[in-house]
Amino acid sequence: MSNLALIATLLLIMAMAYHLGLTRSRAVAAEQDVRMHSRPGYYGALVALWCGLPAFGLFLLWSFLAPQLIEMLVTQQLPTELVASMSDRELTTMLRRISAVAEGRNVAGGATPEELLAANHMARLQTFELYSLVAVMAVMAVGGLVYARRHISPQWRARNHVERVITWALAASSAVAVFTTVGIVLSMLGEALKFFSFISPAEFFLGTTWNPRFSTSGADAQGEFGLLPLLWGTMMVSIIALLVAIPVGLMTAIYMAEYAPPWLRNVAKPIIEVLAGIPTIVYGFFALIVIGPFLSNLGDMIGINIRTTSALTAGLVMGIMIIPFVSSLSDDIITQVPKSLRDGALGLGATKSETIRQVVLPAALPGIVGAFLLAASRAIGETMIVVLAAGNNPVLHGNPFEAVSTITVTIVNQLTGDMDFASPQSLVAFALGLTLFVITLGLNVIALIVVRKYRQQYE
């Protein structure tokens, strides 16, 4: 809370600095009777930036470093033989308890005398740290303000400086997306490597049995972590989904782009768009209470044993979910085919459907294939529908009427409730996530390249 107050105060001072800079620049202009390089607002903004940015930078650096420094000092102050007798993990737990005591909270089992002593020390250090932070920040803010305000002169190119800061800020924002990707890759790689120190990659990627056991059943009760049943389950569900979504979605797109009267387009397009936004948990629930029982009854009627939660149920509903996705992507691509191609075919006497099948679709094929690949990556990464409707049965079998399990379901199962990233049982989620990421990334990259090529062809 004190941090928020600190930032709020800084913002307040910056507002003041803005005002000071603005009036100062006006005064300078009047005094020397010259035109300033920039308009007064820019001088104000520059003074505010000089006042706020260095202090804020210091604040960020400080809040990153200070807790570590304090922790180090407290550890040093602990009796050396006690520290030596503890493992890293015990030490971390103890430090956490100490900081809890320092904040005036109770810890389980009460604090030991050493902990109390350390907590007092820590509390003192923290108070000192806070005061010194406030003091240094105040000095920097006021110093920056005074310096910049003194510096105001007709020659000072305030606008250019402010604009450079803005451009840098914009560039920094666009770096966030890059850091996200880097973060995904690094975090998954790191945890997955930890997992592979328990289980060899060959065992993971080529294993045909999935039976992770529980981490509580002891370290020697190591389970079997074979990826193949999960990969196969994922493929089976996705293939069923694509078998549903591709024909319906593509035909919808063709009808919408080539045949539908404008009023139908106007009505149907927003509806399709809204459909694409329905949360997947809703589709999952729909699969569970409507489609599953329906398929099961249908199976009873024609004498096949279809389970309520099965690859078929999940695949079918996932297909329904992807229809809008396929159709709007294909629609975009079909409408991009130049009119001259259609006119040429129609002029030679082809019927409309012949034009579509023999001219438009071949021309649009690369783009449509790209759309299918994107749809496939959607299906592979989809989670909630399969969690609810696929039945969670990680066994290698070829029967779509039986329950299966997928990569995403297993990630959810292995990582919910247990946040201790030490056992292979929870670390495997990251290895699975990495596999999922690589598969979908591959599909996306190919799809994007294909679509891009296609666009260039007609631009």
Added chain:
Amino acid sequence: MSITIEQRRQHRLMTIEKSLAKRHRQEKRFRRTGLAAVVTGMTLVAILFVSILIRGVPAFWQATIFVDVYFDPDVIQLEEKPQKVSGESQSAFEERYAAWQSQAGLVNWQALIDSALEDAIGDEVESRQLRDLRALVSSSERFALRNRFVEDPSLLGQTVELKMLASANVDVWIKGNIDRNLDDSRQQLSAQTRAWADQLYDDGIIKNAFSTALFLNTDSRSSPASAGLAGAFMGSLFMMMVVIMLSVPLGVASAIYLEEFAPKNRLTDLIEININNLAAVPSIVFGLLGASIFIGYLGLPLSAPLVGGLVLTLMTLPTIIIATRASLRSIPPSIRQAALGIGASRVQTVFHHVLPLALPGILTGSILGVAQALGETAPLLLIGMNAFVANVPGTPLEQSTALPVQIYLWQGNELRNFFEARTSAAIIVLLGLMLSLNALAIWLRKKFETRW
């Protein structure tokens, strides 16, 4: 005999004519297939909506017991509610008050409910039937009664008409969501309770009243009838606040940079490919990122809306960037050239001229991105937001669930007969929120649509 040109022409025409009928049939068939695809898609969606509405709408009305409760002084043997006396310190008063409250907690409130129900039934209830009687009413009601009395101790000795939630099983029975012909062993209520429920329903004492519990209460394990969405709603609200505050400014800023300032080189190409890929990364991967970095490395608390909001921010960022870029790209270059031509700097051009024109498109894209984040479930499961939380979170750092996660939790509840309807009602609430966001976005786009 040679075939004349005329004959050849005739022959060709005939072949064409013959094939023409076939080709026209094909044309018709193709067209019909297209229409069938559209109709299939729409029908499936209609089935989805109708089946959820049919199940969910009745859950907004819940079996409620309207009875007169007598605040019997013989049962409520309590001292007077402590008032602050002059000269007493605040802490001493609070201590006294807390003691009084815990006294109030020990009163047998259930007895008041029991006798009120007994009066309503109009029969003497033997003590061995007490369990059957208590099965009528939601177990949360005795706490509601206590709270009501603590609020207003002058109720002592009065008779007040109260509405109390009937238990979940009674609700299921009254609505016919369980087969009434099942034999006793498979019914969730005893024969006596069922008979009483029917009697009270016929007498108009149990009515289906609009369920405020669904909106005002938090999730509850002990009394499913009173389980509500308030906690999940607040959790979602906090998350959306985080998403709006972070992903919209960041997304718009990076889109402006990439579209208006970035030099075209390999680095920006890489950033662009990266953003397009990020938009297609499965949402659960973002959950793994959150679990490993925000919780594992940075040590942020589990189940906190702040962490959920951060994860969803990273997830919606690409959507917003892509929408904003498209919107910026649709502003014709002539606007920029005009501004630059009269001496504006590039920053001024963008912020004074291009951005205001692109604003409607940016707004639309942002709303769609936020709506998408609102319905996302999978990544939240990995950062512990599926924990059971009985309080409405007061800050983004407290434990909480979210609307879609609450749906996930309810659909897995063992009390299927009751929670199937409750889940559908929650879905209706979520879809209502999302569809209104979507409708707002589409309306905004239509309203401000400009053709250059």
